[in-house]
Amino acid sequence: MTPSVRSRLWASGFAFVLGFAVANYGIIRVPRPDLWIWVGLAVVLMATSAAGVLFADTPRPLSIWSIIGIELFAVFTLVPLLWTFTVATAPDGTTPRSVWPQGVSWDAFDGALHSQILQDAAVTSIVVAGIATAVAMPLAIAAAYAFVRRPMRGRRVAYGLVVASLLLPVLALAGPITDQVIAADRFGTRMSLVPPALLITLPLAIWLCVTVFRDVPWSLRDAVRADGATWLQAFIRFGLPNIAPGVALATVLVFVAGCNDFVLGAALSANDESRPLPATLMLATGQLETSSSAVAAAGLLWLAPVVLLLLVFPRRITQLLGRSYR
Amino acid sequence: MKGWRWLALPFAVLLAVTGWPIGRGIWLSLHSAPLTNPDGRTFVGADNYTDVLTNRGWWLAVATTLVIVLVVVVLQLLIGLVFAVALRRLTLLWPLTRIIVLIPFALLAVVSAVVWRDAVTTGFAADWFRLDDVGPFGQLVGVTVGELWRGTGITALVLLAGLLRVPSSLMAAAIADGATAWQRSRRVVLPAMGPAIAVAATYRGLDTFRILEGPLLVDQPGAAIRTAPLLVWDTTFSSLELGLGAAMSMVLLVIALLMAAIMVPLFRVRRVV
Amino acid sequence: MTSIEVRNLTTSGTGDRPLLDDINLTVPSGETLALTGPSGAGKSLLLKTLIGLEEQTSGDILIDDVVVNTADPRRRDLAMVFQDYALHPHLDVFDNLAFAATLRRGYNRGELSERIHEVAELLALGELLDLKPVELDDAQRQRVALGRSLVRDARAYLLDAPFSQQSERVRTQVRSVTSQWQQENQRTSIFTTNDVAEALSTADRVAVMHQGFIHQVGTPRDLYERPADMFVAGYLGSPPMNLVPAFPMGRQLVMPLATMLLDDHLLERIGDRGVVVAGIRPEHCYDATGQGGQAVTDRVEFTTRIDDVEWRGSSQFAYLGYDIAPEVEELLNEVEDLLEFDLFQSFLVAELAAESSLRPGMSIRVVIPRQRVHVFDPETGENLTLAR
Numbered sequence: 001m002t003p004s005v006r007s008r009l010w011a012s013g014f015a016f017v018l019g020f021a022v023a024n025y026g027i028i029r030v031p032r033p034d035l036w037i038w039v040g041l042a043v044v045l046m047a048t049s050a051a052g053v054l055f056a057d058t059p060r061p062l063s064i065w066s067i068i069g070i071e072l073f074a075v076f077t078l079v080p081l082l083w084t085f086t087v088a089t090a091p092d093g094t095t096p097r098s099v100w101p102q103g104v105s106w107d108a109f110d111g112a113l114h115s116q117i118l119q120d121a122a123v124t125s126i127v128v129a130g131i132a133t134a135v136a137m138p139l140a141i142a143a144a145y146a147f148v149r150r151p152m153r154g155r156r157v158a159y160g161l162v163v164a165s166l167l168l169p170v171l172a173l174a175g176p177i178t179d180q181v182i183a184a185d186r187f188g189t190r191m192s193l194v195p196p197a198l199l200i201t202l203p204l205a206i207w208l209c210v211t212v213f214r215d216v217p218w219s220l221r222d223a224v225r226a227d228g229a230t231w232l233q234a235f236i237r238f239g240l241p242n243i244a245p246g247v248a249l250a251t252v253l254v255f256v257a258g259c260n261d262f263v264l265g266a267a268l269s270a271n272d273e274s275r276p277l278p279a280t281l282m283l284a285t286g287q288l289e290t291s292s293s294a295v296a297a298a299g300l301l302w303l304a305p306v307v308l309l310l311l312v313f314p315r316r317i318t319q320l321l322g323r324s325y326r
Numbered sequence: 327m328k329g330w331r332w333l334a335l336p337f338a339v340l341l342a343v344t345g346w347p348i349g350r351g352i353w354l355s356l357h358s359a360p361l362t363n364p365d366g367r368t369f370v371g372a373d374n375y376t377d378v379l380t381n382r383g384w385w386l387a388v389a390t391t392l393v394i395v396l397v398v399v400v401l402q403l404l405i406g407l408v409f410a411v412a413l414r415r416l417t418l419l420w421p422l423t424r425i426i427v428l429i430p431f432a433l434l435a436v437v438s439a440v441v442w443r444d445a446v447t448t449g450f451a452a453d454w455f456r457l458d459d460v461g462p463f464g465q466l467v468g469v470t471v472g473e474l475w476r477g478t479g480i481t482a483l484v485l486l487a488g489l490l491r492v493p494s495s496l497m498a499a500a501i502a503d504g505a506t507a508w509q510r511s512r513r514v515v516l517p518a519m520g521p522a523i524a525v526a527a528t529y530r531g532l533d534t535f536r537i538l539e540g541p542l543l544v545d546q547p548g549a550a551i552r553t554a555p556l557l558v559w560d561t562t563f564s565s566l567e568l569g570l571g572a573a574m575s576m577v578l579l580v581i582a583l584l585m586a587a588i589m590v591p592l593f594r595v596r597r598v599v
Numbered sequence: 600m601t602s603i604e605v606r607n608l609t610t611s612g613t614g615d616r617p618l619l620d621d622i623n624l625t626v627p628s629g630e631t632l633a634l635t636g637p638s639g640a641g642k643s644l645l646l647k648t649l650i651g652l653e654e655q656t657s658g659d660i661l662i663d664d665v666v667v668n669t670a671d672p673r674r675r676d677l678a679m680v681f682q683d684y685a686l687h688p689h690l691d692v693f694d695n696l697a698f699a700a701t702l703r704r705g706y707n708r709g710e711l712s713e714r715i716h717e718v719a720e721l722l723a724l725g726e727l728l729d730l731k732p733v734e735l736d737d738a739q740r741q742r743v744a745l746g747r748s749l750v751r752d753a754r755a756y757l758l759d760a761p762f763s764q765q766s767e768r769v770r771t772q773v774r775s776v777t778s779q780w781q782q783e784n785q786r787t788s789i790f791t792t793n794d795v796a797e798a799l800s801t802a803d804r805v806a807v808m809h810q811g812f813i814h815q816v817g818t819p820r821d822l823y824e825r826p827a828d829m830f831v832a833g834y835l836g837s838p839p840m841n842l843v844p845a846f847p848m849g850r851q852l853v854m855p856l857a858t859m860l861l862d863d864h865l866l867e868r869i870g871d872r873g874v875v876v877a878g879i880r881p882e883h884c885y886d887a888t889g890q891g892g893q894a895v896t897d898r899v900e901f902t903t904r905i906d907d908v909e910w911r912g913s914s915q916f917a918y919l920g921y922d923i924a925p926e927v928e929e930l931l932n933e934v935e936d937l938l939e940f941d942l943f944q945s946f947l948v949a950e951l952a953a954e955s956s957l958r959p960g961m962s963i964r965v966v967i968p969r970q971r972v973h974v975f976d977p978e979t980g981e982n983l984t985l986a987r
Contacts, residue, residue, distance in 0.1 A: 007507075029454070029455075029456065030453070030454050031453060034450060034453065034454065063415050065411075065412070066411070066412045066414070066415035066416070067412075068412070069408055069409060069411060069412020069413075070412045070413065070415075070416055070423075072408075072409075072412075073409045073412060073413065073423075073482075074426075076405070076409075076475070076478070077426050077427070077429070077430060077475075077478075077479060078426070079450075080430070080438075080441070080442070080445075080472075080475050081429060081430070083441055083445060083449065083450055084433070084437065084438075084441045087440075087441050087444060087449070095444075095448045095449075096444075096448075096449060096450075097448065097449060097450065097452075097453045098450055098453060099450040135339075139335060139336040139339055139340075140336065142332045142333070142335065142336055143332065143333055143336035143337070145332055146329040146330070146331075146332035146333040147329075147333075149329075150329030150332060151329065152329030152330055152333075155329065155333075158333060158337065161337075161340070162340070164583075164586070165340060165344045167528075167529065167532040167533070167582070167586065168344065168536075168579070168582065169532075169535060169536035169555065169578055169579065169582050170536065171536055171538055171555050171558055171559065171575070171578070172351070172558065172575035172576070172578045172579045172582075173344070173347040173348065173351065173575070174559075174562065174563075174575075175351065175354070175361075175558070175562040175563075175568055175571045175572050175575055176347040176348070176350040176351035176354055176572060176575070177347045177350075178361070178562075178563075179350065179354060179359070179361065179364075179568055180346075180347065180350055182361075182364065183364060195343060196343070196347075198339065198343045199343045199344060199347075202336070202339060202340055202343065203340065206336065206340075256432070260434055260435075262434075262435060262436060262538065262539055263538055266563075267562075267563060277434075278434050278435075278436050278539075281434065281436045281437065281440075282436050282539065282542070282543070285436075285440055285543060291440075292440050292441070292444050295436065295437055295440045296437060296440065296441055298437070299433055299434050299436070299437025299438075299440075300437075302434060302437075303429070303432055303433055303434075306429075306432040307425065307429065307432070310424075310425040310428055310429070310432075311425060314421055314424045314425055315424070317424075317428065318424050318427075318428070318483060318487075319487075321428075321480065321483055321484070
């Protein structure tokens with residue numbers, strides 16, 4: 001579908017005005033080096049505007065509005081990420097003032113990697129989330145199978161409960177849980193974090209598994225059984241190719257969500273030994289002068305595996321998260 | 327009814343991990359219970375609730391939280407919709423973009439809160455817009471913008487999925503029927519992506535409602551503006567008044583429930599199981 | 600060489616009416632049975648119950664005279680083609696064709712490959728063996744699904760609407776390939792179809808199913824010429840049989856356009872019924888002036904005005920309108936509601952020879968052989984013309 005000439009010219013005009021405003025504001029009020037970011041954005045917008053005028057009357061399926069949107073999207077998402085990087089790499093004793101890094105020092109990353117406290121915290125997070133995920137997934141698979149394949153009375157209500165516990169403010173339960181853990185004399189142990197972590201992992205796991213299962217071609221399973229497959233053959237030749245990838249991905253996402261929980265970890269952590277990473281980072285913000293740099297560095301390092309995951313399964317992840325609303 | 331055989335165990339566990347704390351919370355909220363001294367508990371009936379419900383600070387905090395939720399959700403939906411519409415046309419850089427969209431959401435909320443606080447106090451935002459000493463309120467705005475930034479990508483993704491569900495044949499038919507661009511978006515696109523918008527709004531709304539990291543980070547003793555989750559946290563883990571905190575928690579739960587009760591029918595959230 | 604037998608098979612549903620209603624069927628070894636009926640009749644459910652994917656509430660299924668009620672699909676060893684094709688999305692056409700055959704031990708790789716190529720050639724899939732199902736169109740997918748079961752060596756074959764997506768020209772070819780293959784290998788098979796002509800032309804015997812109930816089973820000729828009840832009569836044939844309300848008066852049966860003399864047998868069968876339904880096939884109406892018409896001796900005849908004409912090349916349809924009293928129409932509507940099927944029209948369709956030039960508004964004299972008129976009980980639908 002080719003946009004109309006009129007729509008393209010309007011888009012060009014919009015891009016021009018926006019670029020002009022950005023350029024002026026940048027030149028007048030923004031100090032170097034960020035000035036160049038502003039000017040760069042202005043140049044791109046003006047170039048878009050020019051392109052819009054040039055292509056206005058061509059049959060190319062090119063939408064100038066979309067290009068402007070994508071440019072703004074890039075700025076909106078990337079500038080804060082760059083800022084996070086700048087904060088993380090700020091040399092010791094300096095406070096970064098511009099988005100563009102003015103001096104890059106990897107000390108904070110080095111410090112984060114070699115900090116005993118952060119290592120302990122990461123291990124705590126991974127162990128707790130790992131166990132909670134390992135417990136949640138089989139349960140979630142059974143529940144999702146029931147929801148998708150076994151029609152029964154009351155399943156809407158049951159599913160409503162799952163969604164409710166998924167969206168529930170976990171914070172509201174942090175106090176009672178802490179009290180319970182103290183009463184059971186388990187306060188300050190890693191394992192005491194596991195049952196509360198199920199509060200995060202189990203509803204999310206069920207929710208994602210239901211999404212995965214709904215996209216499974218179940219009629220194929222009937223066909224495989226009709227073909228006379230044994231239980232094992234059905235699992236290997238139907239289950240593995242059709243269900244396993246989605247479930248594996250859901251597992252990883254649940255694990256990541258479990259790792260990233262702050263509230264319960266912070267509420268239940270009595271000492272460095274049992275404090276998960278997010279809570280540790282929060283605590284660190286109150287302690288050190290150069291803390292921002294350390295926190296940002298640790299955050300970026302923590303992000304790395306997730307980005308790796310996104311690189312490996314980009315399509316599946318966007319599908320799973322995007323489609324899960326159905 | 328066979329399905330319940332499969333559901334029984336998962337639901338037993340789910341109810342145990344949610345129902346038990348809720349039950350204990352209700353029980354605690356009827357007591358005066360200092361966290362440090364489990365033996366010093368006394369039954370006080372509904373006193374804690376009276377304290378919470380008549381406390382001006384609490385209602386101010388609730389109002390603040392709701393305003394934050396409203397602003398963040400509306401902005402996220404608008405920006406997300408714009409991005410979704412723009413990204414739909416993207417073909418060349420899509421694999422890369424798909425990753426970029428999700429990175430903010432994968433960043434720890436604590437980290438995002440820290441860098442955004444720094445941005446408005448000493449960093450780029452202060453520099454660009456000549457902010458000097460934004461104060462506690464400014465910092466709260468800063469971390470809220472951080473939360474907005476963190477959730478916009480995923481919102482755009484959900485909306486994009488909804489947008490892609492509009493069949494191209496339907497669009498073609500609408501064009502053939504002579505619908506204008508405005509009519510097409512109102513009468514073809516919007517109804518088709520209604521479920522996506524509803525789910526994005528509900529989930530982002532309740533997610534923003536429970537956010538604690540940012541407010542906790544920028545909280546200062548005696549701050550005038552605080553959020554409800556922050557008050558709950560403060561009462562339970564700083565003042566160590568477990569009973570009062572539990573009462574606040576229960577009120578918080580009820581508010582979340584009310585939000586869901588309003589949003590679900592309002593947006594006609596339908597998730598066909 | 601396998602026979603399939605079904606005794607009193609019932610599956611209750613959530614509503615009042617059972618999904619499968621006391622079904623009795625016998626398919627002798629080597630026979631092809633067509634299950635036909637409107638959509639929602641329960642044809643697919645019956646096949647899925649036969650193969651063991653769905654469980655019946657009561658009744659028995661026998662394969663080779665052995666009750667297999669509790670046997671799982673693997674032990675029943677039947678092959679099935681699914682209505683939605685059920686192809687593995689991650690396998691190419693060749694592997695999809697091979698899939699079912701490789702599930703059991705003792706297959707020979709070379710033989711299997713040879714057989715797959717042979718079947719693929721027959722079904723015009725030879726060029727497509729390396730493609731994935733997403734790259735095929737619906738007709739091709741359906742042929743792969745069909746091929747998949749032909750490659751496999753099963754005791755009997757259940758085909759759920761196996762030709763529905765094929766275009767008119769290809770369909771004949773695919774159909775004949777399938778039935779030839781079955782005849783050569785002496786295979787028992789049951790297939791479902793919405794297409795009445797397909798059921799009549801392809802199967803040894805046809806079962807007409809509606810609302811979970813089998814109305815009649817018989818050879819195609821038997822069903823067509825001696826329908827057991829009004830539904831079978833109205834369902835088979837294209838255009839379907841004309842069903843008109845008729846009133847017995849003494850020895851005469853008064854129909855909207857014509858009056859027929861009743862013989863002793865019919866008179867006795869009709870008894871004291873106040874109203875019956877008369878059924879006349881369109882192709883049994885003749886133009887009185889034409890050759891066919893003059894040859895009819897024992898005849899019912901009437902003159903009326905033509906409302907509309909459809910010329911079809913090989914024949915033409917004349918639409919002859921008539922009026923019915925409101926209370927009779929109400930009765931007919933009740934029957935239709937009960938059957939959930941449109942049986943009655945307010946016109947009679949006559950299929951006439953193509954050469955005479957007919958125009959709307961013309962008056963025409965129609966003759967019908969008296970033996971060709973069926974009489975049905977409007978409430979039970981029973982065909983009164985048949986000897987009890």
